[in-house]
Amino acid sequence: MSKFDVINSYAPRIDCPDKATGKAIFTDDLSKPGMLYGAMLQSPHAHAKILSIDTSKAKALEGVKAVITSKETGSVKYGVSPARYDETMFATDKVRYVGDEIAAVAATSLEIALNAVALIQVEYEVLPAVLTVEDAMKEGAPQLHEAFTNNLCAEVHQEFGNVEEGFKQCDIIKTTTMKNKRQDGAFIEMQACIAEYDRRGTLTLTTSTQVPHYVQRTVAMVLGMDVGKVRVIKPYVGAGFGIKAAANHQELACCFLARMLKKPVKMNYTREQVFMYGRARHQFSHTITTGAKKDGTLVALKHECYLDGGAYTSFGIATVYYTGSLLAGPYKLPNMSYDGYRVYNNKPACGAQRGHGAVIARAVFEQQMDMIAEEIGMDPLELRIKNMMNTGDTTCNDLNMSSFGMSECIEAVRDGSGWDKKKGNMPKGKGIGMACGFFVSGAGFPIYRSDTFHGTVIVKLTEDGGTALVYTASAEIGQGSDTAFAMIVGEALGIPLENVRLASGDTDMGVDLGAYSSRQTLMTGHAAKEAGEHAKQQVLEVLAEQLDTPLEDMDIKNGCIEFKNQTPDFSALRTRYIKEHRGWTDNPESEKLTFKEASRIAFLEKGSIVGTGKYRPHWLGGKFKGAAVGTSPAYGCSAQVAEVTVDMETGQITIDNIVDAHDCGKAINRNSVEGQMQGSISMGIGETMHEEVIFNDKGQVLNSDLAEYKIVTAMDMPPVKAIVVESDEPNGPYGAKEVGEGAIMPTIPAILNAVYDATGVRMNELPLTPERVYTAIQAYKERSNA
Amino acid sequence: MKKIVTLTINKEHYEVAVEPNRTLADLLRYDLGLTGTKKGCDTGDCGACTVVLDGDVVNSCLVLALQADNTTIETIEGLSNEDGLHPLQEAFVEKGAIQCGFCTPGMIMSAKNLLDKNGNPSDTEIREGLSGNLCRCTGYTKIFEAVSSQCSDNQGGSNE
Amino acid sequence: MLLPKFEFYEPTSIQEAIDLKKKYRGKAKLMAGGTDLLVHLKKKLVTADHLISLAKIKELSQVQQAGDTLKIGTCVTMSQLSKSAVIQEKFGAIKTASDNLGTHLIRNRATLGGNVCNASPAGEALPSLIVYQAQVRLQGPEGKRKIPVESFFKGPGKTDIHEGEILVGFQLPLPEKNYGAHYLQLGKRKSSEINVVNVAAFVEINPADQTVKTARIALGSVAATPIRSFHAEDVLTNKAPGEAVFYEAGEAARHKDCQPIDDFRGTAAYRRAMIGVLTKRTLETACKLAMAQ
Incomplete structure (x- = not known):
């Protein structure tokens, strides 16, 4: 049983009746x-x-x-x-x-x-135009921006610990390269x-x-x-997905x-x-070297990455930092270096997309984890558990894991997938693979340097006392944030969700940095909680005076006033309320004093009851250059197991199922949490299997429609088991943290590891088109026969 | 030159003058204010503009308004009434099958047409019956749950 | 996106359509389902001052069996084909092709005539029509003519249709006994696909000795038009069907018959290799069906 009355449940979303009936208004409808x-x-x-x-x-x-x-x-x-x-x-x-x-x-x-x-x-x-990273970096290449020579938009060089010394202690060192393809958000x-x-x-x-x-x-x-x-x-x-x-x-x-x-x-x-x-996922070319001891202990990681940036910077500065910083977890890793280069060229700019900057780096690293496990004869799942950070740990680049249910996620997918029985026992052409990932619950700092609050929320009680109106400038873009904040305000005020009405997405309603970096549940959630509590406080203050009862002895729950000790005589208040409501049909009959009565009385005493809330994170991160990127008040974690069937003759892959466990802290609305997990997986599958923006030699997009840019259709989506793992995040409102992006992190490597399990082939380029897989299988066969 | 088309939309009779190059999607949205039908591509790839035309689902962006003369059309606006949401709409809400909601009207029209023609589709038939409606948010999982909850075999009982 | 301005006509008889086409000649385009043409007009890939829809000509939307032939009107949709009893029973490779074209929404509008007139080398229905020896029925100001669908395609988007002519439909001999046919396509995902390669095969078995009496194999997406794979057919003829023969036929198709090119959907080398695999697989199924009769 949940200790909560409104949140931490499976609630139908408040925006969905309008969306189901075609009444919901989108911009072009106006x-x-x-x-x-x-x-x-x-x-x-x-x-x-x-x-x-x-x-x-x-x-x-x-x-x-x-x-x-x-x-x-x-x-x-x-x-x-x-x-x-x-x-x-x-x-x-x-x-x-x-x-x-x-x-x-x-x-x-x-x-x-x-x-x-x-x-x-x-x-x-x-x-003359340059269309690739390689061409853009050649000597004498045409320059896009005068101020940035060699078309170098941004570069990052970081080292934490001592990587060279670290490698000296290693028994196993794996170096691999990998690249993905430029993506499109493909929101509808x-x-x-x-x-x-x-x-x-x-x-x-x-x-x-x-x-x-x-x-x-x-x-x-x-x-x-x-x-x-x-x-x-x-x-x-x-929807937006970052674009x-x-x-x-x-x-x-x-x-x-x-x-x-x-x-x-x-x-x-x-x-x-x-x-x-454009403005979607970059093309990343990674070279990563990971070193471990023969007992599986990770020691050092060396990482180099080139980002195909396109013609302008967009989010690129943040991207090139994120690409490096988010490899420092979720495993204990004392030594890490990163050299990142974002390169301009004559294509549309790339920007941020779900799992900003970190998705492909994760795909490389999680494959290396499997390679190390294979070499030392350890179950890849056990290797991950062995190296996993614990709650309270800080990464080598100063990211603090204030809650961390990663091991619980791994155990959940182990059980949920039947891993122990299946791993190593899959028939020919079938494979099973797993991977982990984590992501920020909101960037620690706004995009522009400022002490601004990241979110403000106003709660106003209607004069009849029956409804709480919530005003927030946050952005519902499909993820369910409106419902989450209405639930949080309901919880904070002690009233049911149906008595909360919410308006959002208008800059006149306050400041909110919006829907990116998986920030809203934690950040706007805090502000919503504070606003709800503030309104409640004001109602209780009036009540304390009217009933001559200490405020701390009262609370509001499920729309009624709870008294810690004896219930005082509130008949005078009730009579006053009923007089006020003469001719109305809602006279209270309950034995308890209702919130509605209390709130109406509060209005009569003080005028509009308005609660306000605000949030900005405490100062986060280290002191080095770029330390801000990757910081967050909390990190969500995710583990996934994928099973695949590979047609060895054609290279076609069928994903048979995916089991996903995600630690989202305390789930506000399980309905939306599962939805984010399933949606992330579908986007991850698209990126793994068939999504790529293709250009001709004139820099024109060849597949600029949803027929040739191939997102996952209803026919492609495998069954997904979404397991919600809960931890209690001290920095989150009611313990909540992210789910919107962390869930995409393990998808690509889990599939890649499963494809390896099925074929013996390590794929180093995405997407896994039948042709690419077929070619890799052929090359593997030739190597094996040689 | 504009021509008059007469058609029945959600049981209402309409008579409208349209240019030959007007699509049915644009007629519905911009001339008749039936903006529940969405446009996500205008080239028949996404299915957001799905309506039922004389009993079959079509991409209304690939039908000329003039071709809809003397036809009967159902759009998302025709499913709910003063008594409430259509059970399928209710299922989409209850099962969490809606996120951004932009594909939803088209998705529901496809699902309804599928169920109208086959009260008890298999999982594969459900997938095929929704294959032209792209959803980027949900991963379809909850959509399948919502649709299969409305199959005659699953009425009154839980699915799975 | 807007459609360009045009005048729109919905003739109710073939003659009326021919007259309109004659009147406006090159400035007019014929439209069946419109699922490709309207997209091409929106994208400004084609132009038309006059659009003549064939959809209101009733006889063009019918599937009719007459004696030992089947007539399919040009405006018969993919959904109609999928649901047609005679197609399901006698023309399984057409049924599979229609089931796999585009999406369920496109299939409700896209027509067989449209698929053929587009003359895409990757066209879903084309290999199947070829292996069933379909004839294209054309009608124009000069009269009617019939030509084998196999010789109708002249290149990507090009056909043997003459100015002023209308493709009114198809005529297919009803296959007799001891035959089987199958169609396979390969793309990157499982719906709404544009084929990397596609293959149809028709096999007739000699009941006396269980050898292949006749084999017809057609390959898509590996030449400027869909093509017959004569070398693969030769491999099969008079042989007892079996894995080795299917493989050999596939290799013949792969190395001797196809002339694929590289494009952004796939390289020539992969297309060749897949022609081998798909030919083998379609033959396996086609022979199994033939021998089960």
């Missing part, structure tokens, strides 16, 4: 009176100088209201990390990838807007936005984003407006046009534009 339609001109070249832009024909087209280029908008630089603002709304002197934005049009219809875009004449001087809702500007100077942007707060700040900065004059509203969003975690060009252009024309403007990406915008 239209505004007098609305114009915008469209953008994007570069057809991967790299070119802009010699001239002639917009006269476009402007002359009937129905066109404005055509803007950098001449009109100026060239305020922006980006994600203030340390690396390298983008402008529109290209000024040159374009750096196919899709780089050049101009935008607003017109009375989309058709006219698109026709006008086609009439803009740009004279280009085409420059394409980015869309509507901007409006009122005559008092307020700009309102309704947009499909994960981060209203950062979009608000970027729009204000680029358009030269006060932050307070920019309001960003996020309606329901058709919608920063302002995009369309949002900026749309805002500019709306302010200029004083009319609402709507803009939508097509699916092709979603691919051109």
Whole structure:
């Protein structure tokens, strides 16, 4: 039995009746009176100088209201990390990838807007383009950004402990290389936005984003407006997975046009534009060396990685740090070095995607764990348990595991999968594999340097006392955060979920950094809890006075007032309440004093009862350069076992099932926790098996649709057993921490280890297309026969 | 040149003038305000715009509005009524089969059409019957649970 | 995404369609299910000022058995084929191909005529039509003609259709006894796939000695058009079916008959190798079915 009344249960989500009936409103479902339609001109070249832009024909087209280029908008630089603002709304002197934005049009219809875009004449001087990391780093290669020589966007060099000395103590040293392919978020809702500007100077942007707060700040900065004059509203969003975690060009252009024309403007990406915008998972090329003693003790890890960054930085600075920092756990590892390089080239920028920066590094390392286990004749599961960190441990790069149910997760998947019986006993062509992973529960610091609160929440009780209204600027993008916060407020106030109503995703409601780095449950959750408790405190204060009972002797639970000692006579209060509610049908009959009565009385005494809550993490991490990236108040952990069947003749892999156990601290809503686990696995399977953005030699995306960019379909998804493992996270609200990203960490290596078990082949390149697997099997056969 | 189409949507009669290049999806969404039908690609790859046209599910982004003349169409808005949600919608809510909700209307229309034609589909038939509706959030697991809970064999009992 | 402007016609007779096509010639496109054409129009890969839908011509949406032939109208959808009793019973390789085209949503609109007129080397239904010796029925201002589907394809997206002609349907001989057929395709995932290779095989067994009397094998995605694999067929003819023979046939198809290219879906080398495997596997099933009769 849970000690909680609202949270820690399996609750149907509050947003789902509207979503199930088609009533839930997404950005493109909206239209505004007098609305114009915008469209953008994007570069057809991967790299070119802009010699001239002639917009006269476009402007002359009937129905066109404005055509803007950098001449009109100026060239305020922006980006994600203030340390690396390298983008402008529109290209000024040159374009750096196919899709780089050049101009935008607003017109009375989309058709006219698109026709006008086609009439803009740009004279280009085409420059040689570099499309790979290797080409971009060659001597004399064409340079993308003057300030960054050799196309090196960012580099990281870190060493913790002494890696060289460490290797000297090792009996086994494994070096492997691996690369994945650039991914796409492939959320189903394409980015869309509507901007409006009122005559008092307020700009309102309704947009499909994960981060209203950062979009608000970027729009204000680029358009030269006060932050307070920019309001960003996020309606329901058709998911983001990291790609919608920063302002995009369309949002900026749309805002500019709306302010200029004083009319609402709507803009939508097509699916092709979603691919051109990119900002999803980088292509990583890793070389990792891991050393262990013959008893299996891990000693040292040396890691080098090149990130194929694309034309701009986006999240890249954070990415290149995350890639290194998150290998320091979950195993005890005293010595670790990392050299990371993020390289510019003439493709769309890469950014953050679920499991930011860390997914492929994890895939390499977890395979090496299996290689070491095999060499010393140890069960790979036991090797992991042997090296596992414990609650309270700190990694060599100062990440503290304040709760850590990793070993419990391993035991859960051992039992759940029948590991002990199956491992080593799979028939030919079938294999079983496992892996572990962990992830932050929110970044320890905001993206821009600031002491800002990471989240604020307001709880206001309705004047009748019956309902708690929750206002938060956090972003429900499908993960279930609205329900989680409503549950947390219900728990904190002591009232059932059905008496909580929540509004979110509006910068007017407060500050919230938004949905990224798996931060909301922990961070916004804290603020929601505090706001709920604050409101409760105020109700109880009034009650203490009215009933002449010490406040500490009272509590609210399940919508009723609980008295620690004898229940005082509250009949006067009840009578007052009933008088107040004359003609209403909700007169309380319970023997207990209800929250509703107490809350109504509190309103009559003090006016609006408003509880506020806020959260920012305590100072986290070490003192070295880049120490901030990877810090978090808490880390979620995950273990998975995958079973596969490999068709040895064609290389086709079928994933037969996956068992996943995740330590999410205390689960707020098990329904959503399981959903995040299953969803992470499906994305992990897609990345392992068939997802890759493919370019031709001109830098154009060849598969910019959901037919040729292959995400997992209903036919591909294996049965998944999701086991929720709970720990009590001291830094989390009610002990809660992340689940949204940690669950993708083990998926890729678990499958890779299972494929090895089935075939004897180690795959060093993703995705595992039948052809790639077939080729590897053929090469293996030739080696074995030689 | 615009032409008049007459069609029945969710049992209501409509008469609308449309351009030949208007798709059924755009007619529903932008002309008739039936925005429950979503567009996730506009090229027939994602299934978010799934509606039932004369008894069969189709990608409404690949049907011209003019082709819908004299047809009967069901959209997500037609499933629930004043008495509440359709049992299948209820199952999607209860089983946690919805996350971002963008694929949901199309997914539910496919699932409903599947169950209308075959009250007791096998697991494989459920997967095939949803194969054109992409979901990036849920990993489909809870969607399968929701749909199979509505199979006639599983009515009134628990599945699995 | 918007469709370009066009005028739309829904003729109710073949003659009316032919007249419209004649009137607008190259500026008109014929549309059956529209699942490819509308996408291509949206992506501006093709243009059309006039779009002529064949969907309202009733006779084009029918599957009809007449004596020892089967007629399939051009607008018959993949779903219709999958559900048709005669297809299920007599043309298993067409049923499998229709079951595997696109998604359940696409299959409700995509037509056999459309699949054939697109003339994609990877087209799902094409190898099966070839091994069943389907004839393409064409009708134009000059009259009607029939040609084997096998010689209808002239290259990727190119067919032997003449200006003004309409592909009105297909005619297939009903296979007699002692035959079996099968279709296999290989892609990267399990639904909504664009084939890396696909293979259909038809085998007739001589009941007297249980040897292969006739074999027809067609390969997709390994040449500019779907092609017959004559060398593989020769390997089988007059031989007793068995693993070794199937393998040998597969090797013949792989090394002698296919001419694949590299593209972003797969390399020529892999396609060749998979032609070997899929040929072997389709033959296994086709022979098993034939001998079970």
